[in-house]
Amino acid sequence: MRGNREKKNLRWLEVLGIVLGLLWLAPFYLMLVNAFKSKSEIFQGVLGLPASFRFENFIQAFDDLDFLQSLFNSIMITGLSILIIILFSSMAAYALSRNKSKLSTVILFTFVGAMLIPFQAVMIPLVSIFGQVNMLNAGGLIFMYLGFGCSLAIFLYHGALNSIPQALDEAAIIDGANRFQLFWLVIFPLLKPITITVGILNVIWIWNDYLLPSLILSEETATIPLKMYFFFGEYTKQWPLALAGLTIAIIPVIIFYFFAQKQIIKGVSEGAVK
Amino acid sequence: MKNRSLSYWLFLAPVMISLILVVAVPFIYGFVFSFTNWDGLSIGRFVGLENYVSLVQDEEFMNALWFTIKFAVVTVLLLNVFGLGLALLVTRNIKTNNLLRTVFFMPNLIGGLILGFIWQFIFVNVFDQIGTLLGAESLQGWLSTTQTGFWGMVILTAWQMAGYIMIIYIAYLQSVPMDLIEASKIDGANAFHRFKNVLFPLLAPAFTVSMFLTLSTGFKIYDQNLSLTNGGPFNSTQMLAMDIVRTAFSDNQMAYAQAKAVVFLMIVAVIALAQVYYNKKKEVEM
Numbered sequence: 066m067r068g069n070r071e072k073k074n075l076r077w078l079e080v081l082g083i084v085l086g087l088l089w090l091a092p093f094y095l096m097l098v099n100a101f102k103s104k105s106e107i108f109q110g111v112l113g114l115p116a117s118f119r120f121e122n123f124i125q126a127f128d129d130l131d132f133l134q135s136l137f138n139s140i141m142i143t144g145l146s147i148l149i150i151i152l153f154s155s156m157a158a159y160a161l162s163r164n165k166s167k168l169s170t171v172i173l174f175t176f177v178g179a180m181l182i183p184f185q186a187v188m189i190p191l192v193s194i195f196g197q198v199n200m201l202n203a204g205g206l207i208f209m210y211l212g213f214g215c216s217l218a219i220f221l222y223h224g225a226l227n228s229i230p231q232a233l234d235e236a237a238i239i240d241g242a243n244r245f246q247l248f249w250l251v252i253f254p255l256l257k258p259i260t261i262t263v264g265i266l267n268v269i270w271i272w273n274d275y276l277l278p279s280l281i282l283s284e285e286t287a288t289i290p291l292k293m294y295f296f297f298g299e300y301t302k303q304w305p306l307a308l309a310g311l312t313i314a315i316i317p318v319i320i321f322y323f324f325a326q327k328q329i330i331k332g333v334s335e336g337a338v339k
Numbered sequence: 340m341k342n343r344s345l346s347y348w349l350f351l352a353p354v355m356i357s358l359i360l361v362v363a364v365p366f367i368y369g370f371v372f373s374f375t376n377w378d379g380l381s382i383g384r385f386v387g388l389e390n391y392v393s394l395v396q397d398e399e400f401m402n403a404l405w406f407t408i409k410f411a412v413v414t415v416l417l418l419n420v421f422g423l424g425l426a427l428l429v430t431r432n433i434k435t436n437n438l439l440r441t442v443f444f445m446p447n448l449i450g451g452l453i454l455g456f457i458w459q460f461i462f463v464n465v466f467d468q469i470g471t472l473l474g475a476e477s478l479q480g481w482l483s484t485t486q487t488g489f490w491g492m493v494i495l496t497a498w499q500m501a502g503y504i505m506i507i508y509i510a511y512l513q514s515v516p517m518d519l520i521e522a523s524k525i526d527g528a529n530a531f532h533r534f535k536n537v538l539f540p541l542l543a544p545a546f547t548v549s550m551f552l553t554l555s556t557g558f559k560i561y562d563q564n565l566s567l568t569n570g571g572p573f574n575s576t577q578m579l580a581m582d583i584v585r586t587a588f589s590d591n592q593m594a595y596a597q598a599k600a601v602v603f604l605m606i607v608a609v610i611a612l613a614q615v616y617y618n619k620k621k622e623v624e625m
Contacts, residue, residue: 079433085425086435086442089498095465096457111465153353160350163340172351179362181611183559185583186604189597190365190372193379212361215354244346273450275562276584290452290562297456297566304460311456318448326441329448333503334510337548 100308107304122309129299130310134285135292136317142203142278142288143271146210147264154215154263155256158222159248163234173223176216184213184276192280201281209281210271218263221336225259226252258335265325265332272318289314373598379591390598399574400599403582404606410492410578411557417497418553419546422504429505430512440509443502451499455566458495462487462567488568488576495563500556504549511545547618554614558607579603 099107100122101115126132157176161169195205229252237247253260275290282291293314300307322329340347373390377383394400429439446454462481470478481487515538523537561580564570570577570585577585583603587596 075431075433078428078431079435082428082433082435082439085428086439089442089445089502092454092457092461092498095461099460099464107464111468149353153357156350157354160340160347164342164347166342168342172355176354176358179358181608182362182366183555183580183604183607185559185580186600187362187365187369188584189587189593189600190368191361193593194360194365194368208357209361211354212357215358219354244340244350248350269448273448273452273562275450275452275565280588290450293453293456294566304464307456308460311453314453315449318450322441322445322448330440330444330506333444333447334506337507337552338510338514 096308096311100305100312102305104303104305119305122305123313126296126306126310126313129306130292130296130313132313135287135289138203138282138286139272139288139317142207142210143268146207146214146271147267149207149211150214150218150267151260151263153211154218155222155253155260156248157215158219158226159252161219162223162226163231173219176219180216180220188276188280195281203282203286206278206281209277210267214267214270217266217336221259221263222256225256229255261328262332262335265329266336268321269329269333289317369597370601372594373601375594377594377597379587379593383594386594390595391602394595394599394602399577400582402575403577403579406489406576407558407578410489410496410560411554413493414496414500414557415550415553417493418500418504419549421497421501422549423508423542425501425505426508426512430509440502440505443505445502446499447503451560451562452566454499455495455563458491458498459567462491482568483572485572485575488572491567492560492563492576495567496557496560499563500553504553507549507552508542508545511542511548515541543618543621547615550614550618551611555607555611558603558610 095111098114099111101118101120103119106115161173191209192201195201195209200208233251234247237251242250272288273290274288275294278288278291279294282288284292284295287295293310296310297307300310340350342348372383374385374387375383376386376389425439425443429436429443433439459482466478466481470476482491519537519541520533523533528536559580560578561584564576564578564581568576570581579599580603583596583599586592586599590596
């Protein structure tokens with residue numbers, strides 16, 4: 066009896082899950098089917114499939130978005146930012162975790178406390194200061210991402226490092242390694258799971274960031290979100306073209322998600338639990 | 340690694356330099372600037388509390404503040420209900436578990452600006468056509484009134500972030516000891532009692548994390564606001580973050596915008612600290 070009822074409940078949950086899943090996907094479906102239509106076809110109906118698939122929309126959007134250039138810009142800026150966040154934050158967290166002193170505690174708390182400051186509170190002086198020293202460019206932007214991203218990274222690395230025994234450090238020192246060798250050859254490889262978490266959380270944030278690039282980058286160095294904003298402004302009410310542009314812009318993310326979904330979901334949940 | 344040693348400081352130097360230049364110095368400068376009439380070009384004169392006095396009387400700012408508070412309260416409630424609901428659904432023994440998790444989480448990877456544009460299409464065109472088809476006037480002209488603009492923002496944010504909150508709840512649900520649930524089943528507790536008396540208290544840390552996250556993103560939201568409603572009609576759906584950006588970079592009232600940013604910072608900080616303190620008190624010891 067009981068088993069039967071549970072089975073029945075489970076079947077209802079399956080149905081509920083599928084309905085919700087389809088509901089969640091609906092916006093993407095609407096974007097995609099209408100990207101293939103003409104303006105008048107959208108006007109006639111938004112829900113159905115297009116009569117014929119107009120790939121011209123995509124070709125034009127691809128051109129007007131200067132897509133390869135903005136994809137390259139996004140990859141360079143996101144990649145370099147994450148690289149330096151990982152390198153420098155793991156080193157700093159190592160120093161703080163291997164030196165338990167009042168000073169280290171104060172430094173750690175300063176970094177963690179900085180996470181409470183919303184971007185808007187520092188935005189105006191930041192742009193003004195960096196503007197005065199001619200650093201409103203991709204290099205300056207990457208340096209800013211280090212400043213904003215290091216807090217969470219140090220916090221996560223610090224937690225992971227505390228569970229790596231100090232005896233390992235001592236053994237390596239006895240074997241004649243210096244601090245740099247010890248860290249990069251012995252400790253850093255052990256931090257791989259948390260490095261993946263830090264990497265994932267920062268990819269999601271930096272890849273999608275709009276506000277900071279909009280204050281700093283020019284049209285030639287624009288990342289995908291920034292370029293998308295310019296593009297959308299140009300094609301207001303030209304929905305087929307705008308939707309084709311949006312579709313192109315999210316393709317890299319979908320590919321990334323397809324290959325790394327396990328790590329992404331794991332990374333996000335680890336970031337939340339710690 | 341002694342803190343007098345060179346390697347200690349070498350390891351710390353890059354992040355300390357970046358934090359100082361990117362966060363600490365602008366933070367202090369910003370605070371000082373908020374008491375001047377700096378316009379971004381000339382140095383500016385000290386004006387005391389003038390900026391703060393005028394922003395209290397600034398209808399646009401107060402409107403943005405009120406709109407943001409309403410938005411944050413509604414989204415925090417919805418996101419926690421949806422997030423926990425979805426988490427409970429996909430941790431049951433159903434076949435589509437992993438696929439559903441992937442689907443629900445997907446919007447979070449795409450970014451608020453792009454999602455806002457997609458939903459602009461849905462509210463403006465899809466809702467409109469469905470409204471015409473069904474003769475439901477309430478579905479027409481979305482984003483063209485303050486009310487529907489508000490709910491548009493809520494729907495977009497709930498759809499986008501529910502999957503993120505779901506992941507957080509899943510992480511904590513998995514650490515709930517299953518024998519506790521089993522024991523309460525044997526003791527004859529029904530689903531409701533199990534939820535209220537066993538699961539709910541054990542999930543308290545998850546509430547702390549997810550409320551912190553939803554509340555602070557609710558207050559800081561910008562991209563979605565920009566791409567979905569662009570603050571319109573007549574700035575009535577403009578939230579705090581957008582108001583600050585526009586005051587600074589469209590109106591060039593740098594010092595005044597900075598005063599708004601300082602108030603914004605204080606609101607976010609007070610809410611975050613109060614909420615964490617309150618929730619921590621309610622958590623049970625495992």
